Amino acid sequence: MHKETHWKHGGIVGVFGYGGGVIGRYSDAPEQFPTIAHFHTLRVNQPASKFYTSRFLRKLCDMWDHRGSGVTNFHGSTGDMILIGTSTDNLEPTFYDLSHQFDMDLGGSGSNLRTPACCMGKARCEYSCLDTQAICYDLTMTYQDELHRPAFPYKFKFKISGCPNDCVAAIARSCTSIIGTWRDNIRIDQKAVQAYIGGEIAPNAGAFSDRDWGTFDIQKEVIDLCPSGCMYMDGNELKIDDRECVRCMHCINVMPNALRPGVDCGATILNGAKAPILEGAQMSTLIIPFIKMEYPYEEFKDFVDLMWDWWMEEGKNRERLGELIQRQGLSHYIVDILGREPIPQHVREPRSNPYPFWKEEEVPGGWKRDLADFRARHLA
Amino acid sequence: MAADIEELKKKILDFMAKKSKFKPKMYFKDLCKADENAKLREIKKAASALVQEEKVEYWSSGSTTLYSLKGASAKETATFHEEEKE
Ligand code: HEM
Ligand code: HEM
Ligand code: SF4
Ligand code: SF4
Numbered sequence: 001m002h003k004e005t006h007w008k009h010g011g012i013v014g015v016f017g018y019g020g021g022v023i024g025r026y027s028d029a030p031e032q033f034p035t036i037a038h039f040h041t042l043r044v045n046q047p048a049s050k051f052y053t054s055r056f057l058r059k060l061c062d063m064w065d066h067r068g069s070g071v072t073n074f075h076g077s078t079g080d081m082i083l084i085g086t087s088t089d090n091l092e093p094t095f096y097d098l099s100h101q102f103d104m105d106l107g108g109s110g111s112n113l114r115t116p117a118c119c120m121g122k123a124r125c126e127y128s129c130l131d132t133q134a135i136c137y138d139l140t141m142t143y144q145d146e147l148h149r150p151a152f153p154y155k156f157k158f159k160i161s162g163c164p165n166d167c168v169a170a171i172a173r174s175c176t177s178i179i180g181t182w183r184d185n186i187r188i189d190q191k192a193v194q195a196y197i198g199g200e201i202a203p204n205a206g207a208f209s210d211r212d213w214g215t216f217d218i219q220k221e222v223i224d225l226c227p228s229g230c231m232y233m234d235g236n237e238l239k240i241d242d243r244e245c246v247r248c249m250h251c252i253n254v255m256p257n258a259l260r261p262g263v264d265c266g267a268t269i270l271n272g273a274k275a276p277i278l279e280g281a282q283m284s285t286l287i288i289p290f291i292k293m294e295y296p297y298e299e300f301k302d303f304v305d306l307m308w309d310w311w312m313e314e315g316k317n318r319e320r321l322g323e324l325i326q327r328q329g330l331s332h333y334i335v336d337i338l339g340r341e342p343i344p345q346h347v348r349e350p351r352s353n354p355y356p357f358w359k360e361e362e363v364p365g366g367w368k369r370d371l372a373d374f375r376a377r378h379l380a
Numbered sequence: 381m382a383a384d385i386e387e388l389k390k391k392i393l394d395f396m397a398k399k400s401k402f403k404p405k406m407y408f409k410d411l412c413k414a415d416e417n418a419k420l421r422e423i424k425k426a427a428s429a430l431v432q433e434e435k436v437e438y439w440s441s442g443s444t445t446l447y448s449l450k451g452a453s454a455k456e457t458a459t460f461h462e463e464e465k466e
Contacts, residue, residue, distance in 0.1 A: 009441055011440070012437050013440075017431060019431070019445050020440065023440070024442075110438070110441070110442065110443065110444060110445030111443075111444055112445065145428075150445035151427070153408075309420075317409055
């Protein structure tokens with residue numbers, strides 16, 4: 001056994017006119033294993049929030065048994081439905097079936113916009129501050145050219161979560177995380193608060209009930225765990241100092257019948273998450289604390305134009321947006337590229353670097369100095 | 381300044397023919413050197429048109445996409461090694 005792989009990665013496989021959506025995989029021992037000489041994968045753009053009818057899925061499986069290996073992956077990390085294993089001559093027929101019989105399109109792969117993904121949002125979740133599906137669909141349709149014809153330095157991902165619980169893990173996995181939030185106050189139903197305290201409503205919507213945790217203690221389980229310490233009981237009333245609330249969702253998750261997000265909703269935009277390959281895993285960093293996300297999302301798309309123009313121009317080959325921000329500096333990106341005011345929330349660790357927004361021309365002598373000259377005046 | 385697309389297509393093909401001799405597969409960023417004055421989006425439009433005309437083709441590893449003249453990268457023996465394949 002030599003323990004070497006016989007799979008070859010990559011190739012000129014695709015459907016006509018598309019630069020993404022098909023991932024070529026070949027065996028380098030086709031004579032020995034003729035049935036898997038080719039084993040290409042198709043990424044198929046999933047419907048927003050991944051809602052299907054069973055009839056659709058059965059039909060898709062029949063098609064894939066016929067055109068490919070019958071092996072699927074629901075869903076890949078990007079979000080797409082993954083059809084694993086077919087040969088080059090089956091690619092166009094599969095694409096024809098997908099587009100004509102299923103009304104589906106290929107997703108993204110390679111140096112392009114990857115299939116945008118969203119949580120189930122308002123369709124099933126009462127926490128949602130955004131119509132995540134509408135946003136996901138609109139971005140997918142608006143940026144078709146970016147999705148199918150790769151001309152980016154590397155991959156690019158949009159992910160949309162309806163609230164800070166962030167069920168699609170946008171903050172960990174996307175170059176542009178769109179996360180629902182509110183800027184008014186958490187809605188409180190004091191009667192329901194009392195019902196939780198009195199044990200009439202199960203906390204956490206009944207989760208963790210496989211063990212007896214004792215009676216619900218609002219002080220211990222909610223108020224003391226609020227990360228900004230902004231909740232307190234005033235007699236029988238639960239009070240929240242909303243100016244201090246960081247939208248962590250903890251109190252709402254524990255007492256969903258009593259607490260709900262506000263009504264003046266929009267999104268927080270973060271940039272730059274990526275998986276470990278180069279400098280290690282990185283989460284998205286805050287860029288826009290609040291933006292209204294209403295059709296046709298013009299303010300958001302203006303921001304996207306500035307972001308992409310910069311990354312396409314300055315990004316090195318195979319450099320993600322998050323890496324470019326790191327290389328050229330967050331302050332440069334926020335101030336010079338996006339033209340936004342720096343705010344305290346942009347600074348992750350003010351105490352380890354209190355001066356992130358100084359520019360070279362504002363500092364006498366700039367960033368460079370002559371060490372010999374300095375040492376002439378200061379002992380080492 | 382909107383460059384004439386036909387002119388841009390020709391510049392890209394000429395550039396690719398020259399570069400192809402020692403490196404058949406190139407990044408989009410390389411294509412941009414075909415005309416330093418053209419906007420990136422114009423180069424993309426011209427390159428996409430060349431793909432439609434079957435003069436240029438995409439090569440993809442799954443994570444990264446490269447451009448080559450039609451047929452050029454098939455002749456090349458595997459020279460695209462990367463630390464990350466997907
Ligand atoms: C030691 C061998 C391999 C390693 C370490 C490896 C590793 C990976 C990793 C880390 C991913 C990304 C997963 C994700 O983000 O969803 C991936 C995706 C993928 N791999 Fe592999 N892989 C290997 C072999 C193969 C083979 C043998 C094939 C096909 C014959 C293959 C086809 C794919 C495809 C098509 C994807 C994309 C799937 C998707 O879009 O979710 N890989 N691989
Ligand atoms: C331009 C001059 C100075 C700058 C920019 C500066 C900056 C700082 C910064 C950023 C801290 C950390 C604060 C914190 O995280 O709590 C600090 C702490 C401190 N500095 Fe300075 N400093 C300066 C001059 C001085 C001088 C001249 C002294 C003493 C003669 C001094 C003594 C200290 C001490 C003792 C601390 C620790 C205080 C604490 O943590 O409680 N600093 N300084
Ligand atoms: S991210 Fe928020 S809105 Fe979306 S499904 Fe999860 S909890 Fe609901
Ligand atoms: S959402 Fe989080 S920060 Fe805001 S009040 Fe509730 S527990 Fe505190």
